Amino acid sequence: AQSVTQLDSHVSVSEGTPVLLRCNYSSSYSPSLFWYVQHPNKGLQLLLKYTSAATLVKGINGFEAEFKKSETSFHLTKPSAHMSDAAEYFCVVSDRDTGFQKLVFGTGTRLLVSP
Amino acid sequence: DGGITQSPKYLFRKEGQNVTLSCEQNLNHDAMYWYRQDPGQGLRLIYYSQIVNDFQKGDIAEGYSVSREKKESFPLTVTSAQKNPTAFYLCASSTRQVTNTEAFFGQGTRLTVV
Numbered sequence: 001a002q003s004v005t006q007l008d009s010h011v012s013v014s015e016g017t018p019v020l021l022r023c024n025y026s027s028s029y030s031p032s033l034f035w036y037v038q039h040p041n042k043g044l045q046l047l048l049k050y051t052s053a054a055t056l057v058k059g060i061n062g063f064e065a066e067f068k069k070s071e072t073s074f075h076l077t078k079p080s081a082h083m084s085d086a087a088e089y090f091c092v093v094s095d096r097d098t099g100f101q102k103l104v105f106g107t108g109t110r111l112l113v114s115p
Numbered sequence: 116d117g118g119i120t121q122s123p124k125y126l127f128r129k130e131g132q133n134v135t136l137s138c139e140q141n142l143n144h145d146a147m148y149w150y151r152q153d154p155g156q157g158l159r160l161i162y163y164s165q166i167v168n169d170f171q172k173g174d175i176a177e178g179y180s181v182s183r184e185k186k187e188s189f190p191l192t193v194t195s196a197q198k199n200p201t202a203f204y205l206c207a208s209s210t211r212q213v214t215n216t217e218a219f220f221g222q223g224t225r226l227t228v229v
Contacts, residue, residue: 043220103218105157
């Protein structure tokens, strides 16, 4: 079975500084990987997805992530944090063991942005 | 606008009662999912359905039931057998494509046992 580990439960940054949210995955084959964002009491919105094409994936709102097979990582970055980026972020891997794509979620990282 | 609608947004249940959470989508997606979210645990899959009139148990199906009589609708019933139902419930849908498929989420229903 596939799994993801989000290494930090909380990350605090100041507005205008870089953001790094870390994610490591476990997969027995080439995975599909996603980052979703959730604002309080809301549903999840897709930020970006890795589909085995380019290893550097650009998403919405200035976020990007780099797929590194040798490190089994898919870290999410943004050059400059904005107050509106404060939310919970989920790294997700697809599990195809059953012949059906089932999304497996990490435990989430809460991003706090201070003025 | 295409999307997924969950209702109600907030739901209160008394001990021993069954309650049903609604999920409707107009994205023409074959696959639909129910997830439960608890603080610090991410999202856990309750049930999923690949096509009308078919559904499968996820990782934490005990105490829950679903139906899929229409492509657009995938209601979740939280039964009295679910011992700890207080949580945030999210419905999602996607195409049936095996790889690289993103899921679209509703806004969630927060269920509280009183």
